[in-house]
Amino acid sequence: MLFRTLSAAVYGIDADLVDIEVDLTAARGESDQGPSVTIVGLPDAAVRESRERIRAAIQNCSFFFPFHKTTINLAPADVRKEGASFDLPIALGILGANGDLAEESNLIHMVCVGELSLDGRVRAIKGALPIAILARETSIRHLILPEENAKEAAVVAGVNVYPVADLRSAVQLIAALRSSDPPRPLKVDPSEILRRTEHYSVDFKEVRGQVSAKRALEIASAGGHNILLIGPPGSGKTMLAKRLPTIMPPLEFDAALELTKIHSVAGLTGRAGLVTERPFRSPHHTISDAGLIGGGAVPRPGEVSLAHQGVLFLDELPEFDRTVLEVLRQPLEDQKVTISRASMSLTFPASFMLAAAMNPCPCGFWNDPTRECRCSPMQIQRYVGRISGPLLDRIDIHIDVPAVKFRELSGETPPETDSSDTIRNRVNAARERQLKRFAGEKIFSNAAMTPRMIRKHCRIDFESERMLESAMTRLGLSARAYDRILKVSRTIADLEGSEKIRSSHVSEAVGYRSLDRTYWT
Numbered sequence: 397m398l399f400r401t402l403s404a405a406v407y408g409i410d411a412d413l414v415d416i417e418v419d420l421t422a423a424r425g426e427s428d429q430g431p432s433v434t435i436v437g438l439p440d441a442a443v444r445e446s447r448e449r450i451r452a453a454i455q456n457c458s459f460f461f462p463f464h465k466t467t468i469n470l471a472p473a474d475v476r477k478e479g480a481s482f483d484l485p486i487a488l489g490i491l492g493a494n495g496d497l498a499e500e501s502n503l504i505h506m507v508c509v510g511e512l513s514l515d516g517r518v519r520a521i522k523g524a525l526p527i528a529i530l531a532r533e534t535s536i537r538h539l540i541l542p543e544e545n546a547k548e549a550a551v552v553a554g555v556n557v558y559p560v561a562d563l564r565s566a567v568q569l570i571a572a573l574r575s576s577d578p579p580r581p582l583k584v585d586p587s588e589i590l591r592r593t594e595h596y597s598v599d600f601k602e603v604r605g606q607v608s609a610k611r612a613l614e615i616a617s618a619g620g621h622n623i624l625l626i627g628p629p630g631s632g633k634t635m636l637a638k639r640l641p642t643i644m645p646p647l648e649f650d651a652a653l654e655l656t657k658i659h660s661v662a663g664l665t666g667r668a669g670l671v672t673e674r675p676f677r678s679p680h681h682t683i684s685d686a687g688l689i690g691g692g693a694v695p696r697p698g699e700v701s702l703a704h705q706g707v708l709f710l711d712e713l714p715e716f717d718r719t720v721l722e723v724l725r726q727p728l729e730d731q732k733v734t735i736s737r738a739s740m741s742l743t744f745p746a747s748f749m750l751a752a753a754m755n756p757c758p759c760g761f762w763n764d765p766t767r768e769c770r771c772s773p774m775q776i777q778r779y780v781g782r783i784s785g786p787l788l789d790r791i792d793i794h795i796d797v798p799a800v801k802f803r804e805l806s807g808e809t810p811p812e813t814d815s816s817d818t819i820r821n822r823v824n825a826a827r828e829r830q831l832k833r834f835a836g837e838k839i840f841s842n843a844a845m846t847p848r849m850i851r852k853h854c855r856i857d858f859e860s861e862r863m864l865e866s867a868m869t870r871l872g873l874s875a876r877a878y879d880r881i882l883k884v885s886r887t888i889a890d891l892e893g894s895e896k897i898r899s900s901h902v903s904e905a906v907g908y909r910s911l912d913r914t915y916w917t
Contacts, residue, residue: 400502401467403485403509405477405529407694408658408742411530413507414481415471418489420464435486438468440478449480449512450487455565457516462494476739478694481521484540487563488570496568506538506573507531508566516563520544522663525656528552533542538573538581540566546582546917547669548660551589552655586649589670596642596673601815609636612795612908614819617643618826619679619887620841622728622750622790624713626910627797628760628767633753636797637709640751641674642816645827647705654745655705658697675706675747681715685723695742700727703748713752714782714785721787724750728790731844750791754783764799775897780911789876790885792843804847826890842887847879854882860902867906881905 399418404411433447454461468486470477485508491497509527510518524545531539532554541549547560558581560566560571572579600610610626613636616623625633647655656671665671679688679699690698700708703801710716727733727746734743737816757776761767830841833853839845845853856864864881867873873881884905885897894901 397493397495399489400504401485401489402507402536403482404506404507404523404527405475405479406526406661407740408744409526409654409661409697411523411526412475413530413534414477414482415504416485416489417469417471417487418493419467419469420462420490420493421467433466433468435468435470437468437473437500438476439470440476440834441563442480443470443482445478446480446483446486446512449483449514450490452514453483453512453516453563454487454490454695456514457562459491459496459563459567460494462490466490466493476694479522480511480519481509481523484508484563484566487512488566488817489496491567498577502568505536506540506570507536508540508562509567510540510542512563518542518560518562518566520663523898524549525653525660528555528557529657531555531713542567544729547584548665550582550584551586551656551670552556558582569810574898575767586652586670586671590647590649590652590672595818598639599642599816600639602821603632603635603639603813605800606632606636606797607813609795609797610813610819611641612793613637614643614823615749615884615887615891615908616640616749616793617819619830619883620749620843621758621884622843623752623793623795624788624791624911625751625753625757625795625797627753628755628799631797631799633797634709634711636747637678637707637711637751637753638676639816640707640709640749643704643819644674644695644749647672647674651705658701658704658744662697662702664702675703676709677703677706678709680709681712683716683720685717685720687726688720689723689733689746690735690744693737694829695737695744697744698733698749700724700733700746701744703819704745706748708748708750708761710750710752713754714779716842718782718784719767722784725786725790728787736798752791754778756796757787764798788911789874789880792880793908795908796910801907822891825893827886829890829893842883842890845883845886850879850882852888854897856882856885856897856902857899860885860897860899863899864906865903871906871909873906873909877909881909 397420403414403416405414431524451461509521516624522544523546528549535572539555543559543561550557558569627633652670652672659665675913677699689700710812715909731747732743733746754763757771758779759771762769883900888901888904889897
């Protein structure tokens with residue numbers, strides 16, 4: 397008997413339907429160890445091993461495992477199938493072919509996914525959200541999946557999501573769906589999830605001193621600019637960077653949905669459902685290029701994609717392998733990363749804010765008033781030279797973070813400073829001005845302006861032009877630095893609510909180009 401079920405496979409951050417055909421033949425298996433089960437359709441090792449999991453799950457749930465030759469085909473047959481998410485639909489296909497699903501002849505009106513344990517429990521899978529979106533796009537009404545993935549999938553409107561705990565409850569659900577009183581699907585209100593107040597465990601109010609660094613981070617957040625913090629060990633660079641997500645604008649539903657798709661594929665959503673907070677990713681400097689941008693036989697998202705709509709923080713930037721840093725150039729420029737393999741080419745979104753930190757020299761105490769630097773000019777030059785010019789060109793703000801003075805550290809309470817909520821309100825106001833300015837342009841922040849947009853939206857007066865000319869001549873700034881200064885100046889003006897870029901805005905923007913000044917020689 398032939399029985400069909402539907403499942404789905406995730407490739408990149410999208411899913412494709414997989415048609416599962418189960419055929420039982422009258423010929424008994426030749427092996428004395430049990431029935432013969434063959435899985436075809438380019439299964440990987442995890443799919444091939446599902447034979448033993450499914451057999452044990454069916455028997456331990458008091459169903460009969462047919463003692464016939466069983467052939468299972470995963471179509472399309474020319475696309476590789478990975479993971480254990482096909483366990484549940486294959487098991488249901490075997491039960492259907494054996495006559496245990498009442499009068500059902502197939503289950504092609506619903507998508508089933510889930511990994512089975514030996515006792516029949518259904519374990520969580522990766523990629524539930526892309527699968528739910530696929531079901532909606534292909535007009536498939538029902539989705540059966542593990543309980544742990546239910547909230548994540550239920551944010552997709554137009555799909556009836558039914559969570560199941562084990563194989564027996566899945567069989568009972570299928571029977572109930574054919575009855576006159578079918579069970580109600582799980583419903584989740586995405587707008588209610590987004591309305592929940594974000595609770596961050598850190599706040600800018602906790603940071604003592606570093607007024608100029610806080611100001612630079614506010615500007616970076618307001619304009620979507622990449623930022624590099626330069627300072628000695630213990631000056632608070634990491635502490636400042638970790639608080640950057642707390643002042644970024646809140647996520648809108650479409651952005652949260654796209655972010656959740658990435659985290660769903662990586663298996664990082666759990667029971668949380670929709671991801672509503674901007675991510676902060678901080679990989680170790682020993683990370684490989686595949687770990688940073690993604691990779692694998694079937695490519696998976698890397699750190700740049702997991703940081704989508706959030707912050708990618710690279711601490712001790714010169715310590716990263718140079719080849720690893722160079723792969724950042726495409727995602728920083730295009731806000732996406734494309735990974736090509738022999739069998740497929742996948743594109744992951746990677747629109748993130750890069751925040752990096754480094755010491756001014758190998759020992760970390762160059763130009764420190766209290767500690768002596770023992771590095772030679774050549775050592776300092778070699779250390780800074782580990783970061784390529786093209787990568788530095790994509791970082792708009794370089795800010796010095798000096799050691800905090802004792803009088804700023806002492807005392808029971810920190811000096812009066814703005815909280816993250818206060819700074820975030822100013823950032824939101826600046827972003828609103830940018831959204832109005834770039835309406836119809838398909839960009840959402842000043843950092844993404846093209847040269848044409850810079851000429852249109854970043855016009856400066858004669859005084860500012862003379863000031864910028866003098867700075868470029870005196871500091872040896874490049875033509876690319878000229879564009880970066882204008883972008884940052886536009887953001888500073890937006891924070892002040894000014895339509896025009898004034899000389900004070902340009903002057904402040906010039907100050908955020910530390911590494912363009914050859915100060916280590």
